[in-house]
Amino acid sequence: MLLTTFAPWRAHQPSNAADDLVAHLQQCQQIPLGTTVLRHIPVSFELAPIRVIAKLVELQSPVVVCCGMAEGRSHLHLERYGKGNDLALKTALPLEKLMAGTHLTDTSDCAGTYVCNHLYYQLLGAIAQYRWPTQALFVHIPPLTPATQPLLAHDLMLILKRLAQLTSRPEKSLVARRKMA
Numbered sequence: 001m002l003l004t005t006f007a008p009w010r011a012h013q014p015s016n017a018a019d020d021l022v023a024h025l026q027q028c029q030q031i032p033l034g035t036t037v038l039r040h041i042p043v044s045f046e047l048a049p050i051r052v053i054a055k056l057v058e059l060q061s062p063v064v065v066c067c068g069m070a071e072g073r074s075h076l077h078l079e080r081y082g083k084g085n086d087l088a089l090k091t092a093l094p095l096e097k098l099m100a101g102t103h104l105t106d107t108s109d110c111a112g113t114y115v116c117n118h119l120y121y122q123l124l125g126a127i128a129q130y131r132w133p134t135q136a137l138f139v140h141i142p143p144l145t146p147a148t149q150p151l152l153a154h155d156l157m158l159i160l161k162r163l164a165q166l167t168s169r170p171e172k173s174l175v176a177r178r179k180m181a
Helices: 017-027 047-059 115-130 149-167 171-178
Strands: 002-006 036-041 063-069 076-079 081-084 087-090 105-108 135-141
Touching (some): 017 149, 063 149, 081 115
Parallel strands (some): 076 105
């Protein structure tokens, strides 16, 4: 699995909540084994998709999870669509199953209008265009508070664990993954 986070992008933000939460899960060793974590993706319409897609091609990962901060939200949101050019590209992942039993998680049909949505749209588009055997998900994470951080950490850890189980493939499908480049 490939797991990504953004760098902070506004002067009033000492850090990015998505990056902070993923770093916390790393410190607690709650990231699924075999996961590559790519932190501090630049908040750039041009650079973010290049960096993530290049890493995805290098790793040939069966799943990529991009995490971004959503300042105005109070829950972790699994994004259903990446939108651009009057199109909406939908993740093929079963979002309701991924979030079953979570505490502060919901789905969203709007990944915003900024770099998060642009990255998701570009990523879903590349996967579809090249028919890569990869699933993609964008997760928006709200600002962390002492009260919400344990619940959000639990939810994200559970979702990542389910994704790792859902996308684990038998050895014979490695041939299909090798064709990704």
